[in-house]
Amino acid sequence: MRKLTLEQIVERLKTLNPTVTILSTEYGGCETKLKCFCNIHQTVWYTKYSNLAKGCGCPKCLSEKIGNALRKDFDILKEQVKEVSPNILITSKEYVNSHTKLDCFCTIHDVSWQVSASDLLASHGCPKCASIKIANGRRLNYEDVKDRLSVISPNLTLISDEYVSAKDKLKLHCVCGNDFESTWSGLSQGTNCPICSLRLMSGHHSNLWKGGISILSQYIRGGLSSWKNDTEKKYNKKCAITGEPFNEIHHIIGFNKILEETMQISELPLHPEIGYYTREELIHLRKINLDLHYKYGLGVCLTEDIHKEFHKIYGYGDNTPEQFEEFKNNYKAS
Numbered sequence: 001m002r003k004l005t006l007e008q009i010v011e012r013l014k015t016l017n018p019t020v021t022i023l024s025t026e027y028g029g030c031e032t033k034l035k036c037f038c039n040i041h042q043t044v045w046y047t048k049y050s051n052l053a054k055g056c057g058c059p060k061c062l063s064e065k066i067g068n069a070l071r072k073d074f075d076i077l078k079e080q081v082k083e084v085s086p087n088i089l090i091t092s093k094e095y096v097n098s099h100t101k102l103d104c105f106c107t108i109h110d111v112s113w114q115v116s117a118s119d120l121l122a123s124h125g126c127p128k129c130a131s132i133k134i135a136n137g138r139r140l141n142y143e144d145v146k147d148r149l150s151v152i153s154p155n156l157t158l159i160s161d162e163y164v165s166a167k168d169k170l171k172l173h174c175v176c177g178n179d180f181e182s183t184w185s186g187l188s189q190g191t192n193c194p195i196c197s198l199r200l201m202s203g204h205h206s207n208l209w210k211g212g213i214s215i216l217s218q219y220i221r222g223g224l225s226s227w228k229n230d231t232e233k234k235y236n237k238k239c240a241i242t243g244e245p246f247n248e249i250h251h252i253i254g255f256n257k258i259l260e261e262t263m264q265i266s267e268l269p270l271h272p273e274i275g276y277y278t279r280e281e282l283i284h285l286r287k288i289n290l291d292l293h294y295k296y297g298l299g300v301c302l303t304e305d306i307h308k309e310f311h312k313i314y315g316y317g318d319n320t321p322e323q324f325e326e327f328k329n330n331y332k333a334s
Contacts, residue, residue: 003029009049017052019061081120082245086237087129088120089245107237107245132185145170145184153192178279216270216277216285217259223286227293235301241331246301250310253296254319262289300324306331 004012006027013020023035023044033046038058045058056062074095081088091112092103101114106126113126124130140148142163149158159171159179166185173179174193182191231249239246251258263270265288268281277285302310309331314323 004049009034009052013052017055017057019057020052077117081117084121084123085125086245088125089247090120105247107247110247131189140166140184149187153187156187156193217255219282220259220262220286220289221255223290224293227290227298231298231301234298238301239303239306240300241306241328242303244303247304248302248307249299250302250307250324251299251319252321252324254317256317258289258292258296261292265292 004027006022006024009027010022013022019039021037021039023037027034027049030048030050033048034052035044035046036052036058037044038061041058041060043058043060047056057065077095078090081090087107089105089107090102091105095102095117098118099116101116102120103112104115104120104126105112106129109126109128111126111128115124125133140163142161145163146158149156155175157173159173163170163184166188167183169181169183170187171179171181172187172193176193178193180194228249232246235246237246238244262285266281266285268277268285310324310327311319313327
């Protein structure tokens, strides 16, 4: 094949690769690297004519081309992740490629973290999901549990004489004298004696102190697991207004109203610290409160933004079913 001249190369590139300007003043053959100028990125680089003839641009052009080839449509990616892990919300505003870290939120554990799209599509959950999955995957025996408990919670003694699985209840004794039950899954993640934990949180030196009611409210809320689970099942873990994965469970009847009624029914005084209540009284308060929750009906699953918008309009406390119906109708009409 006859060797091309520099003039012929320049002429051909006007059609084959018009974004490139040749700066070289001579050409020695197909192995010669030509000095080129990119009209798009204003960069100078050297390359062979064979590469230019294929449409190759400067290094920046190549980088953009590769990036565009790897980049998926963001909406498609979100749909794919929703199918694989419906409890994960992608909160990042843009997507670059499968290896770029995305901001994500786990609706199960209320955890925000960063992870690549490739890991999301491989069903990797949040750090807590991963640790639970690993913990549940490890088969421990009774002696393993006993030894590990002595390290993570030396104040606790194992009363149970057998260990079945991480999700089965174990009987425990605390140095404070309290006997209680918990799963190994909970213990391994920091669960401790409930009475000791409540006493540590209560009192005037606690940053949660609000005349005693704040800590008591927090404790009573901890007994609503079954009510929350039933609410999630009712709405299939989707926002009742948008159908998106939910973040919050909204009380149709204000929680403060139910708490006030709980105290009235129990006929117990409001102590300055939760430690003044006996274990039996605390359990009794939780039961009354849970029964009242079921009496007034299940809650409503909402996204975090919609839940905040509701309370921004109607405030916190003393909320009613009428307020929610009005809010829902106005939201759908807007």
